[in-house]
Amino acid sequence: MALVLKGVMQAPVTPLHDDFSLDLPTLEKVTDFHVRTGATGITWPYHKSESLNMTMAERKAGAEAVIRTVAKRVPVAIHVSSLAVHDTLELARHAQEKDADCVVAITPYFWDPTPQAIFDFFVRLGTSIDLPFLAYNSPGYLSGVEITSDLLARMIERLPNLIGVKEASFNSEKFLELSRLGLSMKPDFSMIAGVEYLLPSIPLGGRGSYSSAGAICPNLVVELYRSCAAAEWAKARECQYKISRLWMIFRDQYPSSLKGGMVMMGRPVGPTRPPLPTATKERQEYIRGQLEEMGIMDSEPYGW
């Protein structure tokens, strides 16, 4: 249970063929690209990877491809959140069987679970595996359903394999409540921001983040983490402002525009599955204009 997550970890998007079928060879390419360009960990398939638009068989096949491609160069976590709790448990068992390093699960979807129901869910998941796991908090997307500090305290007490929180409230108060509680109970606790809002989270005890922009501008993302860790705040602000500008482009109907932007960086990954739209040619050109304006076309790798 020595796993400590930190730095900027990447979550590969899910490449698709034009008929929307899973493109596993390109998934391996994206995954390898992230590992080569500085990812400190890989997690698949997040919502960004269209997790909820895939079948169980596809999620398992993708997980195996990602684990195989990373080949222990960095830790791999499998995101097991599903509408049905039974599917979540099944995916977690599968991740363990295939030698993943960690799993991640969000609070249950749709049902507005009570704090006790959230607790019971995480206990059921956490005790069903030996792997370490991250609890994923995203009140903004789940109509206010959230992991409070009281709930987190009970979870940490009960579940020795709970190693951290993926925190996607992006809110000073909420992040700090979880961070000060988590770190007081467990000094190695990994508070991980949902996407790369590192500047406001690292000084609150955050250890790193996931990433929205790593498939577009890995150098910028790595530089943001480095400057935050080195307390070079002016530089960190410069990087964070740019990444925020990108996030404003990608955030709506994520990851449609991100996939569109990847085309412009010479790393095409195909369409986005409905109900999410696929970025049009015009949208792709708009994104290219933004990337040029920010100097990203010149400072970041093109192609694989």
Place this chain on the structure above:
Amino acid sequence: MTTFKPGLVHAPVTPFKRDEQIDFSTYGKLIEFHLANGAESLAVPMHAGESVSLTDEERIKLIKYAIKHVKGRVPLIAHVSQSGTGVAADLAKQAAKLGAAAIVATTPYYWTPPANMLLEHFTQIGAATKLPFFVYNSPDEMGGVKISADTVLKLIDRLDNLAGIVDASLDWQFMIEVVSTAQRKRADFQLLTGAEYMISAGATGATGMIAPMAGIAPRAVKKLWDLCAQEKYEEARPIQEAIAALRQAVKPLGVAGLKAGITLMERKGGNMRAPLENPPLAARKKLAADLNAIAALRDEPRGW
């Protein structure tokens, strides 16, 4: 356009007598206490000062009293939020005549305004005076109504005196978006945090903080402010955590908790005005125990 920088802004409570009338002599003592304990500006009367429960006439009387009492030792920011645009604009004009240094206003109460209505509301309030004007984003208090970055950019076009935004959403996505895009249009545009979460705000570029908690714990607030002003964010974390604990202790009681906390520090917060109620003894005892448990608050000043 003036480059007025509010810095560390204290937001005094408004003490009431038993008959719910403003207790001006206690108010004068509170102002004196804030000035002696780190206030670089005062904001009067914020929601923490029960602005919403005062008549318009009383608000102006209070601002007049505060300005007379302060005698130019620090600048005074007049809070003029109202449901009606004309009423708010008129309060702003009167405050300017009395010698306020700046105006702050939040979204209109009750009306659930769409963006174009907010734009018009703020344009008219801002245009009512030549003073630096700050808009105040506080979705949790305002039924979810948010000021978007786009509205701020349009206000910059319309108002030469738009000086900045006070943010109480604590939402990193918004804070970074608004400060980075607004400063591209107006370089001296300021972000102030509307609550004592200065680390994340400061790191992302905030240059001011409105601090109602300074009524209870001015030394802790000042220490947090000073460390953040020097960008010593890691060093500021323990005091930030103590202030977060203080906020969490006060929060269930709201403004009544703030006033009760001031009284527990052997000063006088005064009575509440209807519809808010004085907290029952059990709640005050719980608050006293919670405050006692925060070690960092033990060297806060007691009494006046």
